[in-house]
Amino acid sequence: MREGVPNRRTILEGVATGIGLSLVGAGSVTGVTGLERRYPASEEITIEPGSTVLFEAEPPTDIEPNDVEWDGGGDVDSAPLPGDYVYATGRPATFRTFESTGTYDITCTYQGGTGTRTVEWTVVVESGGVSPPTIDLDTDPGADERVGVDETIEITASATATDGSLEHVIWIEGQNMTVPDVSSLAGREDRTTLTTSAGWISAGYPTGARAVSERGLMSEPEYDDGPAVRPPLTIDIVETNDPVDAGETLEVVAEAENTGDMMMAGDPTQQLEFIVGEDPVVADTETVSVDWNETERVTLEYETYPVEQDDEFPVRVEGADDTAERSVLVSGGDDGETSGRGVAVAIRETNDPVDAGETLTVTAELENTGSEETTRSLEFIVGHDPEVVETRSVTVGGSATETVTLTFETAAVERTQSFPVRIETDDASAERPVRVVGTADP
Secondary structure (H helix, E strand, O other): OOOOOOOHHHHHHHHHOOOOOOOOOOOOOOOOOOOEEEEOOOOEEEEOOOEEEEEEEEOOOOOOHHHOEEEEOOEEOOOOOHHHHHHHHOOOEEEEEEOOOEEEEEEEEEEEOOEEEEEEEEEEEOOOOEOOOEEEEEEEOOOOOEEOOOOOEEEEEEEEOOOOOEEEEEEEEOOOOEOOOEEEOOOOEEEEEEEEOOHHHHHOOOEEEEEEEOOOEEOOOEEEOOOEEOOOEEEEEEEEOOOEEOOOEEEEEEEEEEOOOOOOOOOOEEEEEEEEOOOOEEEEEEEEEOOOOOEEEEEEEEEOOOOOOOEEEEEEEEOOOOEEEEEEEEEOOOOOEEEOOOEEEEEEEEOOOEEOOOEEEEEEEEEEOOOOOEEEEEEEEEOOOOEEEEEEEEEEOOOOEEEEEEEEEOOOOOOOEEEEEEEEOOOOEEEEEEEEEOOOOO
């Protein structure tokens, strides 16, 4: 779209509030002293009955495009609005349709301080005359798809001239008949693409276009509805029941608000997904249908695992256009210590939170509850997808304790992560959540 052209949403809001908006400032710097023909370039043209012709003049620098008067035969065609086309190009213009055979004169006149300036055309309407070009539209995404208001839509116009060459395409917003853009064409066959956001399509308006040949003949308007546009929903997590005991149901209350423009058309239904964990899993889904300026709340559930230690992990609710996330806590079944057949294991200390890429240190204590010395193989396990990062053999005297320190070099991840660490022997284990601060987080 040309620089200085407001987007479709701005135009629609202006129409809705009664404000008239022009697309481009009027006026043209041409260096000519009188009105001159632009389309059709010749003084006389012979056309088929039922044809529409674009009459466009090249004005001198001291004439505003709307200060001229148009006279003559033919019916004024208003798709798109001729006045809107004038603002888009900065040149005087009118569209005239000639249904009946005969000869017609068209005159463009300016009366000002320097006198009267006039340019004329003669139109002969008879069978065998020049026919208008044809045009087809194709929109991507198409009519069977559904897109968000900020997604890009491409509308391709394919035109063919029946005689001579093509000149340009006039794009039409299909409800108010305004002109969002004018695109150049060349040759007997050509195509051009208008790239835009959902814009006027989100208000239920189709996109239209007309091809213009070098002789000024205009194709019939062609329209395409394009894809369906969903009103955007803003998602927020407003309540959870955490901390919950391990094995119990975690409940998250999410609120969806329809924040679309008041003129938007389309189905306001979306599916929300409830996603849990560092290794994301879709735990629940709910469908909402939220009218404009309304909100709807849904409760999403997740059956937690009966873990032994406290576990903190992220949960998020995702819609098509927005996501809300927060951390929740599940309380483990014990205090971080379990007993085996004579040896108890406990995690006494960690240095978390640590910055990503730094060393995580975990201090564990093994207690021999029997009277005889015993040796145990110890494993240091990290992550939701458990990985053994260190193994060692530890001997503990009868009725004694032994403290061991284990380390893990964390990855230089961008996002902050929480995950479990676990100390495990042949007959006992202890687990605790730790936190690593991502490099992109403060």
